Amino acid sequence: MLYSPAFKTISGIFIALTINIKGEIMKKIFLIAALTSAVFSVSAKDINFGLEATYAPYEFYDDNNTLVGFDIDIANKICEELNYTCKFTNQSFDGLIPSIKTRRIDAAISGLDMTPERREQVDFTQSYYDNVAQFIGLKGNLESLDSISELNKKHVGVQNGTTLQKYLIDKYPEIDIVSYDSYQFAVLDLKAKRIDAILIDSAAATEWLNKEPSLVKIGKEVSDPDYIGAGLGIAVRKGNSALLDQFNQVLTKIKSDGTYDQIYAKWFK
Known part of the structure; x- marks a missing residue:
């Protein structure tokens, strides 16, 4: 087929524009790829x-809606030491x-007891706090509790999903267990x-008793x-x-240089 000179000229302009447009698109694609790579590079430090x-x-969130607590201070110190x-x-x-298993989060720091059952699903650091549990109740009710x-x-x-929930289910099936998200x-x-009562970590029990004068510890500590x-x-x-x-390297370091003791004293003494 024969084309007129005018058509050839128009076709040449169209081809040149197409090449230019494609070139700009490719530049943008490469730029986006580079920026994405940079973002992932930064997030690797999170x-x-x-x-x-x-x-x-x-x-917990304080009165200023700031996330605070013993675990928060430990985590922040770990990030500081690792430059994360x-x-x-x-x-x-x-x-x-x-969430750990599906990689939604990198780690969990939330008063997690290192039980054999949990060790089958995740790996744990060395212990950073030794805990026991405590029943709490209302003043004047069950205060003379001697046996669970x-x-x-x-x-x-x-609380739902805790080792305390499993402990009661396995050891005391006659108790009417009521589970809560919080x-x-x-x-x-x-x-x-x-x-009638709540079973909770002893440090958390003390925190609640300080805030709620109607509550008391009942019975002995549970371990x-x-x-x-x-x-x-x-x-x-x-x-x-x-x-x-x-x-583990950071936990060992802060336990030896006195930092851990300062954080502990801030929240438990």
């Missing part, structure tokens, strides 16, 4: 810690380990006399190495030895 932020003194940026994801407690079995047929509140709701029900008292650890994805080693 550590996303998962937690459930209603668990004072470990992690700490990010915190507030979520349900029972979703922490699944005396709570049989009673309504006892506990201890805040358990305390509200306790004050309203919808439940069982299969559930409670094996220590709290920071959880990471199974096999993530690089991150685990970095965390």
